[in-house]
Amino acid sequence: MRVKMERLTLKKWIVSTLFITLLFVMVIFEEVTAPPDALASIQITGSAAFSSPPTIHEITERVTRVKNLSYNSSKNSLLDIYYPENAPASMPVILWIHGGGYIGGSKDSRQDYAMALADAGYVVANIDYALAPESLYPRPVVQANQALAYMQLHAAEYGGDMNRVFIGGDSAGAQIASQVAALISNTELAEKMAIQPAISNSQLQGAVLLCGLYNLDTVRATAFPNIDKYLAAYTGVEPFESFSKIDELSTVQHVSSNFPPVFITVGDADPFVSQSTELVDVLQSHDIPVNSVFFEGTQKNLKHEYQYDLSMEDAQETLQKTIQFLSVQGE
Known part of the structure; x- marks a missing residue:
C-alpha cells in the first residue's frame, strides 16, 4: 500500500x-516571438508613462478623426488625419512621426497627443511607417516624404494649408522628422539620398523635435538602453557605426541656413539630453530660431518621452509651449 x-x-x-x-x-x-511593438515597449526602459490630456473627452468631441488613409501602397503606409470641427477655412498642417526605436510604436499610441494639437487649430497627419528589422533605412524617411506628397494632394479637403507645414516626431520619430527637415532644406542631402522632397523649403515652417537623437557619432555614448540594437536593426549593420550611410542620419551634419525654426525638448533624466543640446548648438551656429524646453539642473527626474505623460504639469506646460511655437511660426 x-x-x-x-x-x-x-x-x-x-x-x-x-x-x-x-x-x-x-x-x-x-x-x-512578441511583435516589434511589444518588444519596443519591453526594451525601452526608463521612459515615462503615456497619459492623455486631462481634457481629452472634450477634445474628442471637438476634433474629427479620419482613420487609416493609405498614403502609399507599400507596407505600413497608413495615416490618420485629425482636424477641429469648427475650424477656420485654412489651417497649418502638421506631419507627425511616432517613435519606438525604429522597431515598434504606432500612430495609434500618439492619437491623443495629435488630437490635442489639432484642437489648437491644425490639421494633423499622424503616420505609420514600416518597422525594422523587416524594413531597413531609409524606408521610413522615404515614407514620410510620401506622406507629405499625399497631404500635398489632399490636405485642402480637411482645411489644411500646405504652404504652412510643420513636421514633428518623438524619440526615433524625432530623428526621422529632423532628417526629413534637413532633406527639404538641404539640396546636397536630398541629392545624396536621391530623394526629391515632396514640398519646398518655403512650405516648411518649422520642426517639433521631442526627446530625439541627432548625432550618430556620439549617440552610443549616451548609454541609452539598447540603442546599439535599435540602430543595428534599422541600418541592418552591426555595429551600426560601420553602416556606409550612417552620416545621413546625423542631422547635426546637415543643418544649413535654410533649416526651419525648431521647437525642441528633452527631460532631465533622459539619456538623450546631450543629443538635444548638440543639435541646438549647431542650429544656433547657423542662426536658426530655436525654442528649447530643457530641465537640466532641476532634478525633476523627467524621463524619456516625459511630454506624453500629460498628467504631469511639466508635460502640460510643454504642450502649451509647443502650440505657442506653432502659432507664431504658422502665422
Missing part, C-alpha cells in the same frame, strides 16, 4: 513539474 502511495505521489509530482515547465516555455515563447 505504501509503495502504491509513493508511486502515486511521484506520478503527481512528475505531472505537476511537466505542467509548470510547459507554462514556463509558453511564457518564454510569447516574449521571444
Whole structure:
C-alpha cells in the first residue's frame, strides 16, 4: 500500500513539474516571438508613462478623426488625419512621426497627443511607417516624404494649408522628422539620398523635435538602453557605426541656413539630453530660431518621452509651449 502511495505521489509530482515547465516555455515563447511593438515597449526602459490630456473627452468631441488613409501602397503606409470641427477655412498642417526605436510604436499610441494639437487649430497627419528589422533605412524617411506628397494632394479637403507645414516626431520619430527637415532644406542631402522632397523649403515652417537623437557619432555614448540594437536593426549593420550611410542620419551634419525654426525638448533624466543640446548648438551656429524646453539642473527626474505623460504639469506646460511655437511660426 505504501509503495502504491509513493508511486502515486511521484506520478503527481512528475505531472505537476511537466505542467509548470510547459507554462514556463509558453511564457518564454510569447516574449521571444512578441511583435516589434511589444518588444519596443519591453526594451525601452526608463521612459515615462503615456497619459492623455486631462481634457481629452472634450477634445474628442471637438476634433474629427479620419482613420487609416493609405498614403502609399507599400507596407505600413497608413495615416490618420485629425482636424477641429469648427475650424477656420485654412489651417497649418502638421506631419507627425511616432517613435519606438525604429522597431515598434504606432500612430495609434500618439492619437491623443495629435488630437490635442489639432484642437489648437491644425490639421494633423499622424503616420505609420514600416518597422525594422523587416524594413531597413531609409524606408521610413522615404515614407514620410510620401506622406507629405499625399497631404500635398489632399490636405485642402480637411482645411489644411500646405504652404504652412510643420513636421514633428518623438524619440526615433524625432530623428526621422529632423532628417526629413534637413532633406527639404538641404539640396546636397536630398541629392545624396536621391530623394526629391515632396514640398519646398518655403512650405516648411518649422520642426517639433521631442526627446530625439541627432548625432550618430556620439549617440552610443549616451548609454541609452539598447540603442546599439535599435540602430543595428534599422541600418541592418552591426555595429551600426560601420553602416556606409550612417552620416545621413546625423542631422547635426546637415543643418544649413535654410533649416526651419525648431521647437525642441528633452527631460532631465533622459539619456538623450546631450543629443538635444548638440543639435541646438549647431542650429544656433547657423542662426536658426530655436525654442528649447530643457530641465537640466532641476532634478525633476523627467524621463524619456516625459511630454506624453500629460498628467504631469511639466508635460502640460510643454504642450502649451509647443502650440505657442506653432502659432507664431504658422502665422
